[in-house]
Amino acid sequence: MPKKLLLLLLLPLLLLSTLLITAYLLAPTLSRIALEHWITSHGFESVDVSLKHPQAGRIDINQITLTRTDGQRRIRLQANDIQISFSLKALLTTASLKSIHIQRLSAEILIDTTLPERLETLQASVVDLDPTLATRLFDLLPAETAQIAELVLSYQTDEGPLLMGAGELGLNPQQLHTRLSLQRDQQVLGDIRATLGRDLSIHLQINEHHPLYEVGGDFQFIENRWHLNLGHQLHAGALLDWLTRHQVSLPLALQLPMDDQLAFTSRLSLPRLLPLSPSRLLQVLEGDLSLSVRLHPSIDQALAKQISLDIDAQLTLQQSTFNLTLIEGSRVTLHQLSTGDISASRLLLQLIGNTTLSGQLNQPDSWQYGVANWVINGEGLKHQALEHFSLLPLQLQLEGGPLGQSLQGAVSLPMIALQPAGVELPNVSFQGQFTVPTDFSHIDLSGSLSSEQLPVSINTQARLNTNLRGEMNWTLAATPAPALVSALRPFIEAIPSPLMVNTGSFKAAGRLSLNQSDWSLRASLELISADLLYGNNQIEQLQWQSELQIDHQGKLSNTGQIRTGQINIGLPIQLSQLDYELLNTAEQTWLTISPFTASLLEGTIYLPTLSFDPGEPDMIFLISLRDLNLGSILELYAEKGIYGEGLIDGQLPVQITSEGIRIQSGNVGTVQPGVIRYQPDENLDAMADSNMGLRLALDALSNLHYRMLDMQVDYQPNGDLTLRSRLQGNNPEWQQGRPIDLTLTVEDNIPTLLRALQITGRIRDAVDDHFQR
DSSP states (O other): OOOHHHHHHHHHHHHHHHHHHHHHHHHHHHHHHHHHHEEEETSSSSSEEOOOOOOEEEEEEEEEEEEEESEEEEEEEEEEEEEEEEEHHHHHOOOOOOEEEEEEEEEEEETTTSSHHHHHHHHOEEEETTHHHHHHHTTOOOEEEEEEEEEEEEEEEESSSSEEEEEEEETTTTTEEEEEEEETOOOOOOOEEEETTTTHHHHHHHHEEEEEEEEEEEEEETTTTEEEEEEEEOOOOOOHHHHTTTTTSSOOOOOOOTTOOOEEEEEEEESEEEEEEEHHOOOOOOOEEEEEEEOEEEEESEEEEEEEEEEEEEEEEETTTTEEEEETOOOOEEEEEEETTTTEEEEEEEESSSSSEEETTTOGOOEEEEEEEEEEEEEEETTOSSSSEEEOOOEEOOOEEEEEOOEEEEEEEEEEEETTOOOOOOEEEEEEEEETTTOEEEEEEEEEEEOOOSSSSEEEEEEEEEOOOOOOOOEEEEEEEEHHHHTTTTTTTTSTTTTTEEEEEEEEEEEEETTEEEEEEEEEEEEEEEEEEEETTEEEEEEEEEEEEEEETTTTEEEEEEEOOESSSSSEEEEEEEEEEEEESOOEEEEEEEOOOEETTTTEEEOEEEEESSSSSEEEEEEEEEEEEHHHHTTGGGGEEEEEEOOEEEEEEEEHHHHHHHHHEEEEEEEEEEEEOHHHHHHHHHHHTTTTEEEEHHHHHTTEEEEEEEEEEEETTSEEEEEEEEEEEEEESSSOOEEEEEEEEEEEEEEHHHHHHHHEEEEEEEEHHHHHH
C-alpha cells in the first residue's frame, strides 16, 4: 500500500519529467515546424530550414532557404547564421519572436517579362495603392526587432543589367532603416541610406564620395487619396560628375561646381486606384512644386564659357493641366560670352515681374506662355568691327502666346553706341517691335531711332541673325535743316563754321549692312528748299540730292547733284545743275565736278570738268566768259555816274592750289563796239579844273564810243586784282570826234570790293579812287 501510494504521488512528477524531456528532445523539430508554417502562410512556396539544438529562449538556425513566384517575379531568399530569441509559448500561440539577428541574408529577384502573368500586369488598367501595404511590411515582422548584419540584394530582368545592393538593415514595428552600396553589373554606383517609418515618413540619401540627392517628407492617405509632401535637395554638381563618370550621355557637355545645388519642395496627390495609362494618369495627378535653382554650368561649344542660373519657380498640376510660374528676380548670367563678332565679359538676363507657362500636359499644342518682361545688362560688350559698341541695357517685353510659334514683343534700347574706328557718331535710342521665328534663325525688328543729340526720328526695319549680322533699312522723314545741321556739327568736321542754314528740310533713307568683320552704309540724302548763308554769301532755294556709301575701312563714296536758286556773293549768280562725285579712302580724297555754267551780269561763265583733292587742291583749268553785259558791270558804279553798253567775252587760266586762286594773263574784251559814259561828281570835276590830264580823260569818257576794249586780268591768292585795260574809239562830242586810245590800269582787292557790294549793293568809292590815283 505505501508503495502504491508513493507511486501515485510520483506519477505526476514522472509524467512532468517525461514531458520536459520530450519537449527538450523535440524542440528543434517543433521550432522548424512553426517557422515553416509561418513562412508558408505568407506565400512562400519552398522552405528549407536547418536548425541547431535550442538553448534557453533561443534558437540558432544555420540556414533558411525559401522561394516564391507571384506571376512575374521569382524571389529566392537565403539566410545564414540566424539567432532567434523567443518564448516557446508565444511562438506556438502567436507565431511571434522577441528578436531576430541574421548574420547574412541574400535576396535574388528575377523578373521574367515573357511570362503571361507579367504581360497581364503590364496591361492592367489600374494599380491599387492599398494604404495597408506599408503597415503590412511591419506586420510581417515576427519579432520585436530584426537586424541583418550583411544584406545582399540582386535584381535582374531577363534582358536588363544586374543590379545589386550590399549593406545592412534594421527593422522594428515602427521603423525600417537600411544602408546599401549599389552596383550595376559589378560597377559601384554609390550608397543609399533610407529610413521608412510606420507613420509613412521617409528620408532617403544617395551618396558617392559626396551627397548626390536627398529627399525627406511623409505620405498620407486622406479621403481615398495619397498625399506626398516631400522636400528635395539635388546636389547638381556632384550628380553631374557622377553621370559623367558612369558614362551617361547628356544633351549638352556640362560642367558644374561640386557645390551647385537644386532645391525644391513637392506636394503630390494620387488616387488609390492609380491608372497606368499615361493620359489617364495625367488627369488624376494633382500637386505643386516650388523650385530654387543655383547653378553655374560650364558648357563646351556654347556661347559662353560659364552660365549662372538663379531660378525660382512654382509649378502646379491639376487634372492634367499645369501652370508654371517663373518668379521675379530669376536670372541667367553668361560669363565670357562670344558669338560671331560680339563678345562680352558678362551678360545678365533678369526677369521683371512674374511670367507663366500653362496648358494640358499631354497636349503641347495647347501650351501658352504669358507676358514676360526681361532686362538684359552686362559688362565689357564689344563688336569686332567697331571701336566702341554698346546696346545695354536692353529691355524686352515678350507678348503672351502659344508655345512653338514665333515670339513677338516690344524692345527698348535706351542707349545705343556704335563707334567705328575714326568716326564719331551720336548715341541713339531704339523703341520698337520684334519677331523671332520658331527656328530662332534671326530676329526681325521694326521701330524708331531717336537721339538726345539730334532732332531726328528714324524709322527702321531690320533682320539680324544670332550674331547680329544682317541688314537694317532706315528712313528719316523730312526734318528742319537748320536744327539738324547745328546738331551735326560736333560729329561732321566737314561742316564749315561760317555756314548757316536758315530754312529748308532734310530727309534721308538708307541701309546698314553688318557682315562678318565688316559693315557698310548706303544712304540717299536730300536737302530741300534750303536758304544758306556762308559768311556774307547767300544761297537761296538750294536743292541737294546725294547717294552716300561708307564702309568699315573708312572708304566713302558720295555722288550727287546740286541745284540752286540765286546765289549772292555781292553779285547775283545763277548756277546750272552741278553734278559731283566725292571719293574718300585711307590714301586720298578726290572730288570730281562735272562741267557747269554760272549766269553772271547777264552773261555766262563756262567751267570744265574739275578733279582735285579738296584738302590739297592743285589744278589748272580754263574758264570762258561769254556775253557779259558791260552795262550790268558798270551799273555797279552807277552812284558815281559811270554807265556803258556792250558785251564782253574772254578766257581766264585759273590755277587753284592750297594757297588759293591765281589767274595769270587772262584776257577779256569786247567783240563789237560799245559806249562808255562817265559823269563825275562835283568834287572830282573841280579837281579836273587844275589837272589837265584828268580833264582830258574825263572829257573823253563823257561819251566814249569804243570800237575795242581789251583787258588783261591778273589775280593773286590774296585777292588782289590787276586789270590792264586799253580803250580805242572816239567821243563825237569831244574835239570833233578825235580818235582816243586810252590805257587804264585798275588795281583793287576783290574780297574787299565784294564785301562793299554785299553791304551796299554798289561800289561807292572805287571809281573815284582809281581816277585820283
